[in-house]
Amino acid sequence: MIEKSIMMILIILLINIVYVSFFTIRMILTLKNQRYLAALISVFEVIIYVIGLGLVLDNLDQIQNLIAYALGYGLGVLVGMKIEEKLALGYITVNVITTEVAAGLPNEIRSRGYGVTDWMASGREGQRLMMEILTSRKSEARLYETIQTLDPKAFIISHEPKTFHGGFWVKSIRR
Known part of the structure; x- marks a missing residue:
């Protein structure tokens, strides 16, 4: 029983x-x-x-x-x-804000296979470099490690985009 x-x-x-x-x-x-x-x-x-x-x-x-x-x-x-x-289905957009304006971070991240859009922005304490990076969720942890290695003080925030349209990287994304 x-x-x-x-x-x-x-x-x-x-x-x-x-x-x-x-x-x-x-x-x-x-x-x-x-x-x-x-x-x-x-x-x-x-x-x-x-x-x-x-x-x-x-x-x-x-x-x-x-x-x-x-x-x-x-x-x-x-x-x-x-x-x-x-x-780890899907993709994430990672926004990075850094004070390392002249350090060549966007090109270093691009050389590791990530698509990066960058621009200058103004923060409370002066000029900042903004980067927007689209990557697969499977690559998320590796991307964070890369960013933190290149700039341990970088501000990082991420979100999941719902749709994609245009851009060179979109062509390689499987739906």
Whole structure:
């Protein structure tokens, strides 16, 4: 009897981890405009959800099943986030502000394969060099390391662009 109870807890836990991981990935794909893949994943997501919820509802007198369901949900969020981090879908725009106006930073970053648009700007304490860099999310950490190596005092902020149009780099982006 105890073995059956432990097995049920493990099944519910595993089902919910898989369900919430699929849910997280589907949401990310939806936000990244990957409609068809998101729709396909949602089919499996719903099947898994119904099976897991059914197991819990059929055994509502067993509080450990409800606890396993809740724990599986929380763990699924963590697993889904980790999977998304590994997939690193999409692109980011990194804005860099530096006081190193004459250091040749834009060309150094370009020589490492990044597209850089740069211009002079005025800050509270004088002239600043502004750079805007578009890169894949898979290259994000490497870009931050490059910038911090070249100028440890640089101000860096990033965001995810929603659409692209024009420019030399856009031609190499797969949709």
